[in-house]
Amino acid sequence: MPALWSRVSRLLPLSLAGLLTSALVLATGDPAQTVAGLHQGLLGIMQGGAQLGFAGRRSRIAPVVDESFDFDTIARVAMGRYWQQMTAAQQERSRRLLRQLTIDSYADNFADYGGETFRFVSSQEGRRGRKIVRTELLRVDETPVQLDYVLKRVDGRWRIINVVANGVSDLSLKHAEYGSILRKQGIASLLQQIAAQIKRLYPES
Amino acid sequence: MVYRARQSALGILALTVLLLNGCASTGGDIDPNDPYESFNRTMFSFNKGLDETLFAPIASAYAQVTPAPARAAIYHVFDNLAYPTTIVNQFLQGKIERGLEDAGRFLFNSTLGLGGLIDFSSGTGLPRHQEDFSQTLAVWGAPRGAYLELPLLGPTTMRGLPGIPADTVTDILTWVGSDTWDYVMGGVKRVDQRARLDSAIKLRDRSSLDPYIFQREAFLQKRRSLIYDGNPPLDSQNQ
Numbered sequence: 518m519p520a521l522w523s524r525v526s527r528l529l530p531l532s533l534a535g536l537l538t539s540a541l542v543l544a545t546g547d548p549a550q551t552v553a554g555l556h557q558g559l560l561g562i563m564q565g566g567a568q569l570g571f572a573g574r575r576s577r578i579a580p581v582v583d584e585s586f587d588f589d590t591i592a593r594v595a596m597g598r599y600w601q602q603m604t605a606a607q608q609e610r611s612r613r614l615l616r617q618l619t620i621d622s623y624a625d626n627f628a629d630y631g632g633e634t635f636r637f638v639s640s641q642e643g644r645r646g647r648k649i650v651r652t653e654l655l656r657v658d659e660t661p662v663q664l665d666y667v668l669k670r671v672d673g674r675w676r677i678i679n680v681v682a683n684g685v686s687d688l689s690l691k692h693a694e695y696g697s698i699l700r701k702q703g704i705a706s707l708l709q710q711i712a713a714q715i716k717r718l719y720p721e722s
Numbered sequence: 723m724v725y726r727a728r729q730s731a732l733g734i735l736a737l738t739v740l741l742l743n744g745c746a747s748t749g750g751d752i753d754p755n756d757p758y759e760s761f762n763r764t765m766f767s768f769n770k771g772l773d774e775t776l777f778a779p780i781a782s783a784y785a786q787v788t789p790a791p792a793r794a795a796i797y798h799v800f801d802n803l804a805y806p807t808t809i810v811n812q813f814l815q816g817k818i819e820r821g822l823e824d825a826g827r828f829l830f831n832s833t834l835g836l837g838g839l840i841d842f843s844s845g846t847g848l849p850r851h852q853e854d855f856s857q858t859l860a861v862w863g864a865p866r867g868a869y870l871e872l873p874l875l876g877p878t879t880m881r882g883l884p885g886i887p888a889d890t891v892t893d894i895l896t897w898v899g900s901d902t903w904d905y906v907m908g909g910v911k912r913v914d915q916r917a918r919l920d921s922a923i924k925l926r927d928r929s930s931l932d933p934y935i936f937q938r939e940a941f942l943q944k945r946r947s948l949i950y951d952g953n954p955p956l957d958s959q960n961q
Contacts, residue, residue: 663952684943684946684952684954685944690940693939695931697753697935700753718928
């Protein structure tokens, strides 16, 4: 027993190191992989389309969104300097609302399939350690949509913090809209308006 | 025609300056990003109201009555007539190769494309570019200046103002035909443009919390993207 144990114990650090390394490789991945994963999920709900229904598409895309996005950063940037003034409960509510808005809008917008494909264009370094993945959504008989993603490394995984569609940044849009409402009407009012917006846009949610 | 176009553009500019001076700052609540916000919001409401009562119904009728291939042909004719604006500004920005490419595209569409009725761009490998005088000013280093929403003309910036008369001069539509013809064709062009913008306008009104801000931000970002020829730097300081 002791001899066997001593042999095993010598192997232990090696195998642990091996496990750790492969775990790191899997976790670190490539920002393009995160985007590819999202696109695969979107193709899935497009092809499932009408059969799935809004609720079905929603429940299918939710885990994909949870794996691909970083709503902590998104909420912080969208709320701007008012983030510091929010209570922990309000911050949590902002994260949840923005998550719901993202999931619902994907479930609503990617509801049927007409031969669309996603094409990877390039991957580049951004500022402050961000990565930018440029892609295109190719549609039949329509102009392609330029879809650029800004990603941040969070706990070893690349997560999306912004989607720029045809040059228009979703996060900047939200930051501007929310900033104006926060300045004039306050935090509670903004959160209420976002919740009402979700109900209005996606009554099935 | 040029004189008249310049006159109406100057008229709108003069009106704007008068109105801006009338809206003295109320202190306190000015967004440094949008110093003329209260003036802009008033103009936005005016334009939105006018659009809902007048332009939207006309554009909707146009879209219903005119089959899609006819609308596409109409759009391409106007787009081709205005293409010299892109060509001239490519050269002004020093983008010589693109300028020559675009000149080629214009000639191709005007001749084989029957004056622009047929758009060959997808087959010829001559992609469509979009340049105008305001982008040229940006490339030359002029700062953007404040955001403005003008009555009837819609969103622009301080830097965009000289572009209004300048782009009219490089549009062939300005130079051809009689005054009546000009008005009619100008009207058709505006109606077609409005019909094309319909889904964007519905998106703005349906999915935004503040349609004014949505339009302002979408406009400014779109302009920035055009200046960088579709590749604007994506990281902003607050990310």
